[in-house]
Amino acid sequence: MIDRLLHEEHLQTLATLNALESRLAGSGAKRPLDRSAPADRTLIDSLLAMFERETGRHFRFEEEHLFPRLDDCGFGQITAMLAGEHETLRQLAASLGRLAGTAGREDMSAAAWSTFRSTATELIDTAMFHIQKEEMGIISRLGMFLDADDSERLAVAYQKLEATAPA
Numbered sequence: 001m002i003d004r005l006l007h008e009e010h011l012q013t014l015a016t017l018n019a020l021e022s023r024l025a026g027s028g029a030k031r032p033l034d035r036s037a038p039a040d041r042t043l044i045d046s047l048l049a050m051f052e053r054e055t056g057r058h059f060r061f062e063e064e065h066l067f068p069r070l071d072d073c074g075f076g077q078i079t080a081m082l083a084g085e086h087e088t089l090r091q092l093a094a095s096l097g098r099l100a101g102t103a104g105r106e107d108m109s110a111a112a113w114s115t116f117r118s119t120a121t122e123l124i125d126t127a128m129f130h131i132q133k134e135e136m137g138i139i140s141r142l143g144m145f146l147d148a149d150d151s152e153r154l155a156v157a158y159q160k161l162e163a164t165a166p167a
């Protein structure tokens with residue numbers, strides 16, 4: 001069902017955000033990403049996968065399929081706020097994705113690392129707050145807006161988007 005699919009993706013995203021946050025903290029704060037270090041390589045790959053999944057089809061699905069259903073139930077103000085946050089997150093993800101992609105191919109300069117850290121911090125804060133709002137405001141209450149058939153239909157629509165849409 002659609003609430004479970006979205007919830008699972010939120011959990012995956014939170015796990016990647018937590019890994020990113022840990023990498024920026026402590027002694028790691030002074031060390032630019034090193035593509036030859038396995039842990040950094042894994043982080044770069046999971047960041048790029050997260051951007052593809054989360055700011056690609058996940059956002060698109062919410063905007064094109066889920067939010068319109070909530071708008072019909074009188075929640076237009078909330079969905080407008082969430083869609084606005086998607087735009088902010090898309091821009092942050094595009095910047096961070098470019099830096100992560102470059103770090104995967106060449107040595108990362110101190111200046112690029114500094115930009116990466118500040119962009120990542122902003123993205124972590126914005127994305128965590130966004131997911132929290134969706135989880136508490138929408139996912140946990142989806143049963144109030146959708147019956148089981150609707151939920152199933154949306155899950156099928158989402159899987160179709162996943163199978164056909166480029167990120």
Ligand SMILES: [Fe+2]
Nearest residue numbers: 059062082134
């Ligand atoms: Fe969202």
Ligand SMILES: [Fe+2]
Nearest residue numbers: 006058062134
């Ligand atoms: Fe979401």
